[in-house]
Amino acid sequence: MSAPQPIVIIGAGPSGLLLAKYLEQNEIPVVIYEGDPHANHRPQGGSLDLHDDTGLLALRQTYLLDEASKMMRAEGEAMKVVDKTGKIWLDENVPEEEQQVDTKRVDVGEIRGRPEIDRTDLRNLLIKSLSPKTIQWDHKITSVTALSTSLYEIRFIDKPTITTPYLIGADGAFSLVRPLLHDIKPDYSGCSMYELEILPSNLTSSLETYIGKGALMILDEGKALMPQMNSGKKCKIYLALKVPFNWQKENPLPEKGKREWLVNLFEGWLPQAKEIIMASEETSINQRKIYQFDPELTWNTDKTGVTVMGDAAHVMSPFAGEGVNQALADALLLGQTLVPLFRPKLELGKSSSPPFPLSFFPISQPTERPTPLVEPSTDDLHEALREFEIKMMKRAKVEMEGSKENMDMFFGDEPARHLAGMLKFYGRIGYLMEMLTWPIEKVKGLFR
Structure with missing residues (x-):
């Protein structure tokens, strides 16, 4: 097989950046195209809370958690x-x-x-973790077109047109990549903000x-x-x-x-x-x-080598604090999906020097070595990306429903009373769940 072209990511938001980091640490070529002229062109919003099984896990798997923890409050x-x-x-x-x-x-x-972290701090951390030329700034997209079921053309304003067989849309709620997969658009939630x-x-x-x-x-x-x-x-x-x-x-x-x-x-x-x-x-x-989006959103497509994640896949209201956490979880899952396709492992073989006493016997020992970078088969890539989308949307569905329910509560009757009650309830549950992870001596200490 020939070495593949770089994986193209559209959008330098949290999901696009974290996916690029995961691919780079596995030595898979990747490039991000971002419309902003530089990292500080637009405000990134306020702070967000990172959740253990999504945002924190993604940072841990990309070896960024220690550095991120210095910025957390x-x-x-x-x-x-x-x-x-x-x-x-x-x-x-x-x-x-x-x-x-x-x-x-x-x-x-x-x-x-x-823990809370400012969105700007998180984004800058991700940007600095990448190779200098990974992000191509000032590439505003005018169109994304399928030339076939496995090749895509991307046109920019005043930049050369590119084609790629590997395209990831991390370009937000109004994604230009998403129409390659389906024509469903997100709905206005009924909430406007300043x-x-x-x-x-x-x-x-x-x-x-x-x-x-x-x-x-x-x-x-x-x-x-x-x-x-x-x-x-x-x-x-x-x-x-x-x-x-x-x-x-x-x-x-x-x-x-x-x-x-x-x-x-x-x-x-x-x-x-x-x-x-x-x-x-x-x-x-x-x-x-x-x-x-409707939490029941699903899709199927004959396109290969293209998918979306984050808001491009499942934009939701901000009333559960899950948008960035889900986006980071998407990026980690997609990275874990792509890496085995581009760098598969060799099958088990004979070890030249198995440890004693096994060295006395001519038996096979597990050896795991990464192969050179390869171009995945069209069928394998198609199947893997569709499986990724199913897993992603199944996970996101729960949070999409929760975000919608929370928004209804915020704008319903006696919202302050209901929100306080919910937070107190989950505070009790969270405290009890945390106790389950403590050493027994800490638990005993509560009753001394």
């Missing part, structure tokens, strides 16, 4: 839930002895819980104390005001509304007085709502709609 997990009157339904920032639910963590020598930012210089001590160390959720009347602390005392604010698709277009932000306009949406709410919005930067306000 355990205190960023703290949640505070308030309604429009200012009633506090949950506050994990207060001393543990004052908590209604015991949420204390015990250090058993490894990362526990769901994103704001408070700079450290504008974050007063009283406001910082009120928000807490992690995220503050102020929920009521089909609206959510959600400030979230990031590293360096920056604070991202997410303002979410349950509104029709065209609402933001029909109610545009004014040229001047954007913050005052947003404050009016929360008239009659607790005074801190106005304080939070007015502390933000007038020029940092962005707006967007939230899209989601």
Whole structure:
């Protein structure tokens, strides 16, 4: 077999970057095409919590967890839930002895819980882990076309056209790669958002104390005001509304007085709502709609050598904190799918010097050596990618359903009470599950 062309990944988001890292550490050629001119062209959003069986696992498998842990903030997990009157339904920032639910963590020598990391820090870590020329910046795609069932053409603005038999779409909710597989588009979720930012210089001590160390959720009347602390005392604010698709277009932000306009949406709410919005930067306000796929989404295709992952495969609302975690899990799974195809193992053979006493007998011993890089067969590649998609969507379905249910709760009746109750319940379950992993002496210590 001939050596294969590089695997082409479209999009330098978390999933595309982590897949490239996994392939590189297995010495499989890969290239990422990204439309942004450089890594810092656009803000990457606030912080996210990494989950043990998805995001943290993916970082562990790519040998990046130790470096990532230096950027993580355990205190960023703290949640505070308030309604429009200012009633506090949950506050994990207060001393543990004052908590209604015991949420204390015990250090058993490894990362526990769901530590927070800034999206920008995570992305920069992934970028720096790659070879310098792996990411081709400033490659804005105009079209992706199937020349056959196993060869794809990618056209860029003012860049040479390329063709590839190996194409991975990590290009987000409005993926240009996905139509090669199916023509289903994500639906508007019913939620539109505004994103704001408070700079450290504008974050007063009283406001910082009120928000807490992690995220503050102020929920009521089909609206959510959600400030979230990031590293360096920056604070991202997410303002979410349950509104029709065209609402933001029909109610545009004014040229001047954007913050005052947003404050009016929360008239009659607790005074801190106005304080939070007015502390933000007038020029940092962005707006967007939230899209989601039906959790039952599946597809089949005759195309070979092409697939999608992350938001391109299963975009969901952000109300379960699973988007990036699922994307990283997708990338790890896809890497584990591709590596054996491009670098298969030799069959068992005779060992030249098996260990004593087996060296006295002429028997076969397992020897595992990587073969040279090979081009996988069309049939093997097709079967492997379809199996990957089935596993990916089966896993993502659970989180897509959970995200949708959480969004309905955020915009339903008494959302603060319901969210606090859910967090307290899962706090109890999480604490009990964590106890199962403790050494017996730690468990006994609880009853002394």
